[in-house]
Amino acid sequence: SEFYSPQELTDGFHLVIDALKLNGITTIYGVPGIPITDLGRMAQAEGMRVLSFRHEQNAGNAAAIAGFLTKKPGICLTVSAPGFLNGLTALANATTNCFPMILISGSSEREIVDLQQGDYEEMDQLAIAKPLCKAAFRVLHACDIGIGIARAIRAAVSGRPGGVYLDLPAKLFSQVMDAEAGAKSLVKVIDAAPAQLPAPSSIARALEELKNAKRPLIVLGKGAAYAQADDLVRELVERSGIPYVPMSMAKGLLPDTHPLSAGAARSTALKDSDVVLLVGARLNWLLSHGKGKTWGEPGSKRFIQIDIEPREMDSNVEIVAPVVGDIGSCVAALLDGMGKEWKGAPAEWVETIRTKREANIAKMAPKLMKNTAPMDFHSALGALRTVIKERPDAILVNEGANTLDLARGIIDMYQPRKRLDVGTWGVMGIGMGFAVAAAVETGKPVLAVEGDSAFGFSGMEVETICRYNLPICIVIFNNNGIYRGTDTDPTGRDPGTTVFVPDSRYDKMMEAFGGAGAQVFTPDELKRAVETAMDSGKPTLINAVIDPSAGSESGNIGSLNPQSVIKRK
Ligand SMILES: Cc1ncc(Cc2csc(CCOP(=O)(O)OP(=O)(O)O)c2C)c(N)n1
Numbered sequence: 001s002e003f004y005s006p007q008e009l010t011d012g013f014h015l016v017i018d019a020l021k022l023n024g025i026t027t028i029y030g031v032p033g034i035p036i037t038d039l040g041r042m043a044q045a046e047g048m049r050v051l052s053f054r055h056e057q058n059a060g061n062a063a064a065i066a067g068f069l070t071k072k073p074g075i076c077l078t079v080s081a082p083g084f085l086n087g088l089t090a091l092a093n094a095t096t097n098c099f100p101m102i103l104i105s106g107s108s109e110r111e112i113v114d115l116q117q118g119d120y121e122e123m124d125q126l127a128i129a130k131p132l133c134k135a136a137f138r139v140l141h142a143c144d145i146g147i148g149i150a151r152a153i154r155a156a157v158s159g160r161p162g163g164v165y166l167d168l169p170a171k172l173f174s175q176v177m178d179a180e181a182g183a184k185s186l187v188k189v190i191d192a193a194p195a196q197l198p199a200p201s202s203i204a205r206a207l208e209e210l211k212n213a214k215r216p217l218i219v220l221g222k223g224a225a226y227a228q229a230d231d232l233v234r235e236l237v238e239r240s241g242i243p244y245v246p247m248s249m250a251k252g253l254l255p256d257t258h259p260l261s262a263g264a265a266r267s268t269a270l271k272d273s274d275v276v277l278l279v280g281a282r283l284n285w286l287l288s289h290g291k292g293k294t295w296g297e298p299g300s301k302r303f304i305q306i307d308i309e310p311r312e313m314d315s316n317v318e319i320v321a322p323v324v325g326d327i328g329s330c331v332a333a334l335l336d337g338m339g340k341e342w343k344g345a346p347a348e349w350v351e352t353i354r355t356k357r358e359a360n361i362a363k364m365a366p367k368l369m370k371n372t373a374p375m376d377f378h379s380a381l382g383a384l385r386t387v388i389k390e391r392p393d394a395i396l397v398n399e400g401a402n403t404l405d406l407a408r409g410i411i412d413m414y415q416p417r418k419r420l421d422v423g424t425w426g427v428m429g430i431g432m433g434f435a436v437a438a439a440v441e442t443g444k445p446v447l448a449v450e451g452d453s454a455f456g457f458s459g460m461e462v463e464t465i466c467r468y469n470l471p472i473c474i475v476i477f478n479n480n481g482i483y484r485g486t487d488t489d490p491t492g493r494d495p496g497t498t499v500f501v502p503d504s505r506y507d508k509m510m511e512a513f514g515g516a517g518a519q520v521f522t523p524d525e526l527k528r529a530v531e532t533a534m535d536s537g538k539p540t541l542i543n544a545v546i547d548p549s550a551g552s553e554s555g556n557i558g559s560l561n562p563q564s565v566i567k568r569k
């Protein structure tokens with residue numbers, strides 16, 4: 001017969017599936033097509049969850065955030081060339097954000113690619129992927145699949161996590177080999193992300209700095225969320241008594257309502273602190289590179305930095321106490337060194353932060369209470385703030401400009417790894433991929449709060465969400481455009497470059513695929529519609545009508561825009 005018994009022979013298809021399953025990987029996010037359609041079907045038949053998307057970028061973003069949430073590499077599976085290219089943005093974004101994922105793409109045979117003979121979807125994918133990811137490998141022989149998958153897993157999660165590319169040429173899948181030898185060629189990765197302990201001298205140096213600090217501050221980065229050392233991080237804040245600022249995806253490591261939270265007093269905390277302990281937070285653009293007026297007087301700061309990547313130190317400003325290692329090991333060592341008698345941060349400083357925080361919250365409060373139409377960002381977010389407070393285990397996905405920047409400060413988070421957003425690159429389009437993986441990996445309800453432009457980058461996945469019947473409630477802040485809905489074309493010929501069809505009904509898109517849709521005009525209507533959606537567990541899209549004039553250009557980062565000094569008349 002044309003088939004062999006699995007006792008005698010195995011092949012590339014089965015070796016890839018067996019290698020992934022052997023390493024506890026149970027889910028694949030992808031888009032089918034030549035040469036990987038059957039791989040997906042066979043993986044599904046062998047009990048793996050295989051979720052097919054409408055665009056590879058969204059499958060890649062799902063794989064990336066699955067990695068962030070589980071600490072196991074998320075798997076994105078694509079066809080060659082165009083499918084591979086569509087996955088690259090997610091691979092590069094994962095690498096920039098330190099999310100562990102593996103982009104597995106089918107590819108053309110080397111002999112044809114290297115002779116540039118014009119194969120179907122021919123491209124030298126490995127060469128193209130290399131600069132955009134942490135590591136890239138190609139496998140040509142079935143007996144190397146085990147090692148190839150093992151190397152990809154270890155590269156993705158060890159040290160600083162990131163994106164890995166694994167190139168599998170079409171002919172590899174149908175290559176057969178002896179079944180027993182095949183089984184022996186598989187590798188179960190031992191200790192894929194080994195603990196990396198800090199040098200005791202680095203701990204002593206860091207504690208000396210903290211002990212002498214008059215106005216200490218802790219900054220928690222998304223690395224601290226990824227580490228899943230939640231109790232240690234909480235103990236570090238509470239035992240040291242040092243106020244902390246959580247970066248966006250670190251919110252919820254301690255509840256945002258925590259007495260030592262300085263999130264609502266961020267500018268005072270950054271400007272007036274004297275010693276700053278960075279925990280899994282890079283001094284990049286999100287922290288003004290550690291210099292300038294954000295950080296007060298030049299040279300007034302002494303930075304302690306915990307990071308697993310030694311080369312991160314001194315990237316922007318001098319680090320007086322580098323602590324290199326994984327966050328769990330480093331925080332545990334700091335706590336050991338602190339002992340039980342640590343006197344805590346100076347009371348006056350803690351009080352300064354507390355009063356500033358309370359004042360800022362009080363100033364914001366009235367804006368969140370307005371219950372009129374049309375909504376603006378503050379009044380709509382005031383409603384969602386209450387929903388998350390009442391449903392703390394829901395996962396919040398968030399992207400946009402005003403929709404993102406204002407939600408970050410207005411919606412408090414109460415548990416770790418519950419806020420998933422655009423991260424280090426500020427990339428639009430992560431929304432639906434993140435929402436699908438958050439629902440699939442955690443089983444928790446997902447609330448995706450989307451700018452209308454941001455949603456548009458991945459909006460076709462509402463069909464994917466309906467097809468898998470996922471508990472995702474999408475709220476679109478529909479202000480008719482990017483930043484605002486009011487731009488016009490001075491020549492009068494076209495719509496303005498940043499506006500959309502006015503008063504569009506995104507909710508009808510969800511209904512087109514069997515999901516629930518609603519349009520709301522007031523915060524009360526919005527709150528009730530979200531509660532109905534989250535109680536139902538059904539895919540829902542709520543079109544929240546926002547005043548088109550309410551937003552500001554580029555949200556909080558308009559200053560990054562170049563300005564022209566030439567005014568043509
Ligand atoms: C892949 C990519 N392409 C473009 C951009 C530039 C951008 C940043 S924010 C944004 C959308 C803002 O409009 P939205 O309606 O979502 O939000 P709102 O302010 O509430 O109206 C764009 C297009 C980015 N960051 N990434």
Ligand SMILES: [Mg+2]
Nearest residue numbers: 451452481483
């Ligand atoms: Mg908008």
